[in-house]
Amino acid sequence: MSDFEIRTLDPGEHRAASNLFRGSLHVPPSDDADWERASRAFQPGGTIGAFDPDLIGTARSFDAELTVPGGARRPMAGVTGVAVRADRTRRGVLRALMAAQLEDFAGRGVVFASLLASEAPIYGRFGYGLATRYRSYTVDRHRARLHPGAPATGEVQLLELDDALEVLPGVYESLARRPGAMSRPEVLWRLYEGQARRNPQPVKAVVHHGPDGPDGFATYFVDGLQAHPWTKSLRLVDLFPGTPAAFAGLWRFLLGVDLVDTVVAEARPLDEPIELILADHRRSTVDRIGDEHWVRLVDVPAALAARQYGGAEPVVVEVTDPLLPANNGAYRITPDGAERTDEPAALRLDVTALAMVYLGTWRVSALAEAGRIEVRDPAAPAAADVLFGTRVAAWSGTHF
Numbered sequence: 001m002s003d004f005e006i007r008t009l010d011p012g013e014h015r016a017a018s019n020l021f022r023g024s025l026h027v028p029p030s031d032d033a034d035w036e037r038a039s040r041a042f043q044p045g046g047t048i049g050a051f052d053p054d055l056i057g058t059a060r061s062f063d064a065e066l067t068v069p070g071g072a073r074r075p076m077a078g079v080t081g082v083a084v085r086a087d088r089t090r091r092g093v094l095r096a097l098m099a100a101q102l103e104d105f106a107g108r109g110v111v112f113a114s115l116l117a118s119e120a121p122i123y124g125r126f127g128y129g130l131a132t133r134y135r136s137y138t139v140d141r142h143r144a145r146l147h148p149g150a151p152a153t154g155e156v157q158l159l160e161l162d163d164a165l166e167v168l169p170g171v172y173e174s175l176a177r178r179p180g181a182m183s184r185p186e187v188l189w190r191l192y193e194g195q196a197r198r199n200p201q202p203v204k205a206v207v208h209h210g211p212d213g214p215d216g217f218a219t220y221f222v223d224g225l226q227a228h229p230w231t232k233s234l235r236l237v238d239l240f241p242g243t244p245a246a247f248a249g250l251w252r253f254l255l256g257v258d259l260v261d262t263v264v265a266e267a268r269p270l271d272e273p274i275e276l277i278l279a280d281h282r283r284s285t286v287d288r289i290g291d292e293h294w295v296r297l298v299d300v301p302a303a304l305a306a307r308q309y310g311g312a313e314p315v316v317v318e319v320t321d322p323l324l325p326a327n328n329g330a331y332r333i334t335p336d337g338a339e340r341t342d343e344p345a346a347l348r349l350d351v352t353a354l355a356m357v358y359l360g361t362w363r364v365s366a367l368a369e370a371g372r373i374e375v376r377d378p379a380a381p382a383a384a385d386v387l388f389g390t391r392v393a394a395w396s397g398t399h400f
């Protein structure tokens, strides 16, 4: 056990935390101009540090809301900026930072925590489970045509960056959300502004207007002239279609941008129907499937009560949570909701496995077959698959 203390950082210490984080990712510290922008992405009071007496570890969080299956939104903490100085790793500093964060979240009614992991083995031990996944794909612009049945209503409007920064937060807030999506507080828009202004190529936006006003948007940039071998890609930064017509309309626009050879769509929902709106589905190729958000159920009773369930026989699950023992116990999951029970459990799982099935990304039976959920009633996994299943794939689309 090393000797260190953990406390909340003052705003004047945020730059040191940022430098520590950037150093741990092997990138240089921000210069003054970048820091002036990056500092606005720090929520006051949201960064903690470990001191021995130097700052040797840090973790940051900001407040947002997570959308759960059925559409309810509950308080969430976005966790980022996690780093331990290279000469102080593997002696429990991260464990202490995670414990302090979770205690703070639980104490002020946060239901979920969520993060993007630098490495997969790190966060499961703290109750974070891989809760949303993405696929990245590339569309060959010269040969791709929309299917004649693809919706062709609405119009797109091109915005330069300054106007986009004014308009997009309001459009984003107005759109319907998938399970796993989150609100975007001011600190995130400031983060994205900083990234866009630093981007060597101009970042542009298009807003799709449907019959009732803006119903989707995309932001993107195009590789510069120096790209070799002279093929250019349009790279999507954001793509949020609020309706099927907005999805088709935004893609009609993207495939019409001149001097572009491929459109690269990274980290998209697994079930996004790009193949179905193209006349030839092979003009879109999948580049990768990857991890998106790792979610931690901080308040298991509140999280289980917040989501909707599919129609199947009720199942009692027993949850274990070594870090937040208030979550320990049995819960009866039914099509009408979930609550604590004294009934014997049909399934036994830890809070990490619960996070993996909570948004519907993984099937309960798949985790049971992989030995990650203990089955006491052989009929339970199939029923739990239906209870926890979702109509659309969970996805966040918000990265930090």
Ligand SMILES: CC(=O)SCCNC(=O)CCNC(=O)[C@H](O)C(C)(C)COP(=O)(O)OP(=O)(O)OC[C@H]1O[C@@H](n2cnc3c(N)ncnc32)[C@H](O)[C@@H]1OP(=O)(O)O
Pocket: 024, 025, 079, 080, 081, 082, 083, 084, 085, 088, 089, 090, 091, 092, 093, 094, 095, 096, 115, 116, 117, 118, 119, 121, 122, 125
């Ligand atoms: C949300 C984000 O910000 S993601 C970015 C995370 N940051 C980075 O990847 C930057 C580079 N890495 C680091 O700064 C550090 O190595 C950290 C933060 C990942 C880990 O910090 P440490 O203080 O070394 O972790 P700590 O000693 O508390 O380890 C806790 C446990 O996690 C394990 N662990 C820690 N890091 C790793 C890792 N990279 N891979 C596998 N296991 C790990 C430890 O072995 C230990 O296991 P145990 O519970 O069985 O004893």
